[in-house]
Amino acid sequence: MHSWVDGQEASALNLQNRGLAYGDGVFETIAVRDGRPSLLSLHLDRLALGCQRLAIDADQALIHDELLRYAARLRDGVAKLIVTRGDSQRGYAPASGAPARRILQGSPLPAYPQANATDGVRLFPCQTRLAQQPLLAGLKHLNRLEQVLARAEWQDSSYAEGLMRDTDGRVIEGVYSNLFLLKGGTLLTADLSRCGVAGVMRDALLAQAPALGLDAQVRDLGLDDVQQADEVFVCNSVYGVWPVREFAASNWPAGPVTRKLQAVARTLLDT
Amino acid sequence: MHSWVDGQEASALNLQNRGLAYGDGVFETIAVRDGRPSLLSLHLDRLALGCQRLAIDADQALIHDELLRYAARLRDGVAKLIVTRGDSQRGYAPASGAPARRILQGSPLPAYPQANATDGVRLFPCQTRLAQQPLLAGLKHLNRLEQVLARAEWQDSSYAEGLMRDTDGRVIEGVYSNLFLLKGGTLLTADLSRCGVAGVMRDALLAQAPALGLDAQVRDLGLDDVQQADEVFVCNSVYGVWPVREFAASNWPAGPVTRKLQAVARTLLDT
Numbered sequence: 001m002h003s004w005v006d007g008q009e010a011s012a013l014n015l016q017n018r019g020l021a022y023g024d025g026v027f028e029t030i031a032v033r034d035g036r037p038s039l040l041s042l043h044l045d046r047l048a049l050g051c052q053r054l055a056i057d058a059d060q061a062l063i064h065d066e067l068l069r070y071a072a073r074l075r076d077g078v079a080k081l082i083v084t085r086g087d088s089q090r091g092y093a094p095a096s097g098a099p100a101r102r103i104l105q106g107s108p109l110p111a112y113p114q115a116n117a118t119d120g121v122r123l124f125p126c127q128t129r130l131a132q133q134p135l136l137a138g139l140k141h142l143n144r145l146e147q148v149l150a151r152a153e154w155q156d157s158s159y160a161e162g163l164m165r166d167t168d169g170r171v172i173e174g175v176y177s178n179l180f181l182l183k184g185g186t187l188l189t190a191d192l193s194r195c196g197v198a199g200v201m202r203d204a205l206l207a208q209a210p211a212l213g214l215d216a217q218v219r220d221l222g223l224d225d226v227q228q229a230d231e232v233f234v235c236n237s238v239y240g241v242w243p244v245r246e247f248a249a250s251n252w253p254a255g256p257v258t259r260k261l262q263a264v265a266r267t268l269l270d271t
Numbered sequence: 272m273h274s275w276v277d278g279q280e281a282s283a284l285n286l287q288n289r290g291l292a293y294g295d296g297v298f299e300t301i302a303v304r305d306g307r308p309s310l311l312s313l314h315l316d317r318l319a320l321g322c323q324r325l326a327i328d329a330d331q332a333l334i335h336d337e338l339l340r341y342a343a344r345l346r347d348g349v350a351k352l353i354v355t356r357g358d359s360q361r362g363y364a365p366a367s368g369a370p371a372r373r374i375l376q377g378s379p380l381p382a383y384p385q386a387n388a389t390d391g392v393r394l395f396p397c398q399t400r401l402a403q404q405p406l407l408a409g410l411k412h413l414n415r416l417e418q419v420l421a422r423a424e425w426q427d428s429s430y431a432e433g434l435m436r437d438t439d440g441r442v443i444e445g446v447y448s449n450l451f452l453l454k455g456g457t458l459l460t461a462d463l464s465r466c467g468v469a470g471v472m473r474d475a476l477l478a479q480a481p482a483l484g485l486d487a488q489v490r491d492l493g494l495d496d497v498q499q500a501d502e503v504f505v506c507n508s509v510y511g512v513w514p515v516r517e518f519a520a521s522n523w524p525a526g527p528v529t530r531k532l533q534a535v536a537r538t539l540l541d542t
Contacts, residue, residue: 003286012283013291015274015376020284020353022415023294029361054416055423080361082291085419090300090351090378092415092422092446105286107361131466132438133402135420143414144293144363145325148356149406151363152326167403175363195402 001074001106006099007066016087017101018094023142025084025100026050028200031109031238031269032079035072038269039237042200047083050139051100056085058100070104078238080105082142112160112239117262120245120254121160121234126150126175129167130195138198150175161234163226163247166195171221174234178202179221179244182231182257187216201235201265208264214257231255233262240265272345272377277370278337287358288372289365294413296355296372297321299471302380302509302540303350306343309540310508313471318354321410322371327356329371337373345377349509353413383431383510388533391516391525392431392505397421397446400438401466409469421446432505434497434518437466442492445505449473450492450515453502453528458487472506472536479535485528502526504533511536 002009018024028047031038044064051058063083071079082103088095128150136143150162161174172190173179178199181188187209192198209216226232232244232252241262243254273280289295299318302309315335322329334354342350353374359366399421407414421433432445443461444450449470452459458480463469480487497503503515503523512533514525 005286011286013286013288015276015282015284015374017284017291018419020288020290020355020374021298021413022419023413024416024419027292054420078361084291090349090376092418094419094423103286103291105361128406129404131402131404131407133400133417135399136402136416141416142292142294143416145295145407145412145414146404147363148289148293148295148365149325152365 001077003106004066004070004104006102013101013103014087016089017084018086018088019082019084019101019142022092023144025056025082025142026054027080027082027140027142029238030067030079030081032071032074032077033270035075037067037071037079039200039204042203043237046140046198046200047081050141051083053139054085054141056083056100058083058102063102066102066104070106074106077106077108078110080107084142110238116160116242117239120243120252122158123174123244123247124154124159124162125248126153126162126164128153128164130164130172132166132168132194134194137195138192140197147175160242169222171223171226172196177234177236180205180233180235181221181225181229182255183225183229185215187214187257188221188225189216189218190221191218199236201237201240201268204268205235205261205264212260212264226250231258233258235265237269240269272348274377275337275341275375277373284372284374285358287360288355289357289359290353290355290372290413293363294415296327296353296413297325298351298353298411298413300509301338301350301352303342303345303348304541306346308338308342308350310471310475313474314508317411317469317471318352321412322354324410325356325412327354327371329354329373334373337375341375341377348377348379349381351376351378355413381509387431387513388510391514391523393429394445394515394518395425395430395433396519397424397433397435399424399435401435401443403437403439403465405465408466409463411468418446431513440493442494442497443467448505448507451476451504451506452492452496452500453526454496454500456486458485458528459492459496460489461492462489470507472508472511472539475539476506476532476535483531483535497521502529504529506536508540511540
């Protein structure tokens with residue numbers, strides 16, 4: 001489907017855009033089914049939070065409206081929504097009063113192997129570490145060179161994801177996803193106050209945990225936590241939940257809690 | 272002057288460009304005088320190094336040729352050269368075989384107050400810290416949200432620059448420049464192996480130091496090094512050298528070594 005810039009069909013962006021110059025913006029990758037964006041309010045909330053933390057003055061109601069109209073035309077696929085600080089002349093200082101730019105791009109739903117969801121995936125051990133920048137941690141901003149470098153580490157398609165650690169060795173997330181562990185009946189996921197992207201599916205699953213009788217903890221995780229986990233899975237807002245069946249020397253079956261949360265994710269994405 | 276994309280006049284860039292999506296590219300900001308790019312080989316070397324470290328397969332000879340042609344038409348001003356990994360569909364994995372994109376943008380030489388060079392500048396103490404990412408340190412890549420956040424910290428135009436430290440408190444650089452100290456007759460500038468941009472003027476001045484009888488050291492610097500310095504200056508490849516006359520509670524006269532290096536920088540920019 002044709003892309004939109006500021007609500008109009010467009011295939012190109014002004015060269016002065018600060019998204020290109022500095023990665024000065026945020027984005028969301030949103031599954032669209034039957035013309036409706038999945039996890040809509042979580043995506044919009046995170047986008048608004050990102051704009052607020054970066055002081056990008058974007059019209060959130062207009063973004064909401066445009067996303068709904070774009071999704072209605074896309075029908076089924078993935079909508080990528082980018083909001084940049086707009087255009088400016090050379091220099092890091094934001095131009096006062098320049099309007100934020102809204103970009104919508106559509107693509108088909110990715111054709112992932114069915115086995116990723118049924119049998120689980122292998123995680124590649126990425127050497128690229130995540131730098132620790134609390135001012136940007138959690139945000140899905142446009143400065144993504146670390147993910148580009150990490151993804152370029154493997155070509156073997158038997159790895160569906162890579163595991164990323166921070167510069168102090170803490171286990172943080174996948175290149176495209178968040179990571180959860182089940183250990184002694186407790187659901188664990190990494191604290192993202194220093195680095196990482198706080199995925200909306202991660203938030204949604206954390207919110208559902210109590211209703212499923214699961215104790216959930218957000219805390220620092222090490223490789224030993226992964227190795228000692230009873231179940232491991234990755235999640236994002238496009239595919240939902242994939243069990244992790246292998247990382248380094250460790251193997252796991254797709255366990256019952258993973259299956260339960262996989263079903264929850266599927267429901268969240270379909271409604 | 273009109274911008275170029277891949278050697279052709281253009282005002283817009285394909286929305287699929289990875290520069291926009293991920294900040295997946297590098298750039299140079301090059302002073303142009305009388306139709307010639309200043310510090311040409313240093314700029315091209317750094318650009319090539321950046322492409323190499325990010326594994327961006329760009330035609331460096333073609334970039335050189337286009338820059339010369341662009342500068343000849345720009346005559347006097349600043350040429351910004353951006354090289355991105357090119358276009359790709361959604362996903363961090365680089366598309367194999369997609370050509371890197373070359374973007375050239377021209378602007379007038381900035382009208383800095385003459386007093387910046389003669390009397391020196393005040394440095395704003397930025398709270399935004401630089402994250403430590405050795406894989407990207409030194410490169411002038413397109414992931415520049417930290418500089419955007421730092422520059423947004425002050426509106427008072429009596430500050431011409433801001434001083435940035437890393438997340439461990441080491442003094443690294445200015446938002447737009449590198450920082451030098453003179454202490455006990457030794458020229459000091461920060462080690463940029465963890466973060467920071469290795470400016471071409473910094474490299475040029477370090478290379479000139481021995482011929483000027485100056486001992487130069489690249490090492491970790493703290494705020495105490497700044498406070499105890501006999502002279503302080505900032506430099507970049509557009510304005511050359513500006514003495515720093517004030518930072519926090521410290522004041523400095525524009526000292527003799529600063530004046531000497533200012534003259535060197537002027538010569539480097541003019542030839």
